[in-house]
Each structure stands twice: as C-alpha cells, then as structure tokens.
Amino acid sequence: MSLTSRLRAVFRIKATHVVDRLEDPREALDDSYDEQVKMLQQVRQGLAAVATGKKRIELQGQEMGNRYQRLTEQAQEALSQGREDLARTALERRSLLERQVATVREQHAALLLQQTQLQENERRLAERVANFRVEKETIKATYTASEAQVRANEAAAGLGSYMSDVGANLNRAKDRVAQMQARAAATDELLASGALEDLTASPDADLERQLSAGAAQAEVERQLRALKNSGASSDSSGADRPGGGPDAWLSIGQGPR
Template sequence: MGLMNRFSAVIKQKVNTLLDKFEDPREALDYSYIRQLEMLNKVRRGLAEIITSRKRLEMQKSKLWDNIRLLDEQASRALDAGREDLARLALERKNTNLLQIQDLDKQIAELQEEARKMEEAEKRMAVKVEEFKSKKEVIKARYSAAEAQVKIKESVTGISEEMADVGMAMNRAEEKTESMRAKAQALDEMINSGVLTDYTSNKDEIERELEKITVQNSVEEELAKLKSEKERKKKQRVEQEAQQ
C-alpha cells in the first residue's frame, strides 16, 4: 500500500510539472475573463426577455381596454334598438375583459420587479467584470516582464530551467487564486439576480364559478344604470317638448 501511494504521488508530481511547463497563466486569465463576459451576456439576455414579456402583456392590456370601450358602445346601441339580450351579452364580455386586465396587472407588476432586480445585478456584475479585466491586464504585463527578466538572467547566469520554474509556479498560483475569487464574485451576482416566476395560472372550478358570479353581478348593476340613464334622458326630452 505504501509503495502504491508513493507511486501515485510521483505520477501526480510529474503531471503537475508537465502542466506547469505548458500552461500559460495569461491564457488562463483571458479564458476566465471570457467566461465572465459570457455570464454577463446571459444576464443581459434574461433581462431583455423579461422586458419583452412585459411589453407583450402591456400591449395585450391595451387591446383589452380598446375592446371594453367597443363593448360599452355596443351595449348602448343594443339597448337603443330594444335588444336587451345583446346589451347584456356585451356587458358580460366587458366584465370578463376587466377580470383579465386585473390578472395582467399582477403579472406586469411582477415582471417589473424581476426586471429591476436583474438590472441591479447586471450593473454590479458589469463593474466586477471590468475590474477583473483591468487587473488581468496588469498581472499579464507583470508576468510578461518577469518572464523576460528570468530568461535574460538565465542566459547570463546559466541558472537551470527547473529553478526558474519555481518562481513561475508561484506566480501562476497567485493568478489562479485571483481568477477564482473573481469567478466566485460573479457567481454571487448571478445568484442574487433571482429566479423567473412562472406566470401560468391554473384556476379551479370554484374560482371560475366565483368569477362568473362577479361578472353577472357587475352586468346587472351596469344594465340597471344604463336603463336608468336612458329613462332619464327620455324623460328630459318629453319635458323639453312639453315646454315648447
């Protein structure tokens, strides 16, 4: 067992040495920056989708209001024509549209809040990515300068490549640590952005029946008001004609 452990340790050391020799910390930093940009773009795409969904709901709400105004006009025209049944139907459809607008208002408010959270997360994340970019370039410049100095001194003093690799490994470890810290901060911002809400609605039979009762009550009230208004106007015309 001891021999196997020693053999495994030797293999790991050789693999690490080989990786250290061929791995360029500058490329690792650039790759980390690209991944952070990808995450930032995902957040921005998510925000765009939320805003688009909210705009669709607002357009749907606007169409419902247009339809409500049309139904009011139709109810009045139907009552003038003596078709109370058509007036009742128009008012039923109007109140159904009003219930739909209430549901849309809730969904629009939820999407606005979600968009606000994602906008804040996007701003914080964009700042972190830009800070990482600046620091990355500084570290890369320092690394390149140090690498050049090592090569010059090696050529002058004849120091072995193995000794030079010690300093390079320390630099790489420091750079990787900073890269992982930046990635962790970026992931924190993604987590704080929240989760999209499922806006699908599954109403049970009781809820649908209650909505029907609400619609019927509203229809009866509006129909009574409409009749009263018609009678009042008719009475005014009769009185005016009598005075003349």
C-alpha cells in the same frame, strides 16, 4: 561545470518552462474573464427575453383595453336602442374581460419586477467584468515583465557559467604551456650536458660538442688575459665592440685583426 551537470541544468530549465506554460496565470485569467463574459451574455439574453415577454403582454393589454372600450360603447348603444339584452351581454363580456385584464396585469407586474432585477444584475456584473478585465491586464503585464526578467537573469547566469568554463579552460591551457616550456628547457639542458642522447645527431656529435665547448672556453680565457694585459684597450674594443660603420656588427666575435 561538467557536461552531465550542464545537461541536467538544461533539462531542469526545459521542464520548468513546460510546467510554467501549463500553469501560466495569464491563461487562467483569460479563462476566468471568458467565463464572466459568458455569464454576462446569459444575463443579457435573459433580460432581452423578459423584456420581450413584457412587451408582448403590454400589447395584449392594449388590445384588451380597446375591446373593453368597445364593449362599453356597445352596451351604451344597446341601451339607447332599448335592447337591454344586448347591453347585458356586452356588460357580461366586459366583466369577464376585466378579470382577464387583472391576470394579465399581474403577469406584467411580475415581468416588470423581474426585468428590473435583471437590469440591476446586468449592471453590477458588467461593472465587475470591466474591473476584472483591467486588473487581469495589469496582472498579465506584470507577469510578462517578471517573466522577461527571469529569462534575462537565466541567460545572464548561463553566460556566467559559460565564461567560468572558458576561464578554467584558459588556465588549464596556460598550465600546459608552462609545463611544455619547462620540459623543453629541461631537455635542452640534458642535451647540452650529454645526459640525453640526440638520436638524430651524427655518431660523433658528442665529441664535436665537447670540443666546441672547450674552444669557446679557451677563447673566453684568451680575451680575459687580453683585457688584463691591455687594460681594456684596443684589443678589447676590437674583440667585443663593433666599430662605427653600418657593417661593423660583422666583426663581432672575429678576434683581433
């Protein structure tokens, strides 16, 4: 993989990660959950307000009931004292109070119905929010696990690409070494044959090399004749094989004694 391809792959992965963060479903689920919690809080606040209003009307009704009882007692007391005028006034006020109580009773019934509906709505919404929370956490856990697996796979893929590059570099290095070894062997042969001039050698090195080669060939011919004449006897042993001592190797190639 070339440097440009690797950079392009890195930029593509980074761009994908940025988009993934912007479109992270976990954040969307958390936002939806927060909105539902806010709605539940609003329903509960409304329920508390209705319950407070109903309680206020109940207290007002209790006061009106106490007054109604007092007016009844006052009318009876006025009649016992022979004051029909006061009794009539008490009964008139009690009649007016009855109409007020009827209005308050209607308001109380309406608030009671509203409170009952809000309590049912609050119960259903609370259940839905609780269920959504469980499902949300399950989805988030699944997404997190999948994301971790994707990152692990991406890391493994990146390592595989890197190891492929390492293997390619190793093969190229082996090819270069083989080429250099072949070149070294070729130059040795050229130097040995005299086809390639050694600029670092002495001026008459070519003559010395040829004379050495001729002397070596003459020595081989001499040893071959000796082997033929002696049947590979003592002369061959002395020339080609060391003796039994630890320094016998020093006599190799020294010829017959």
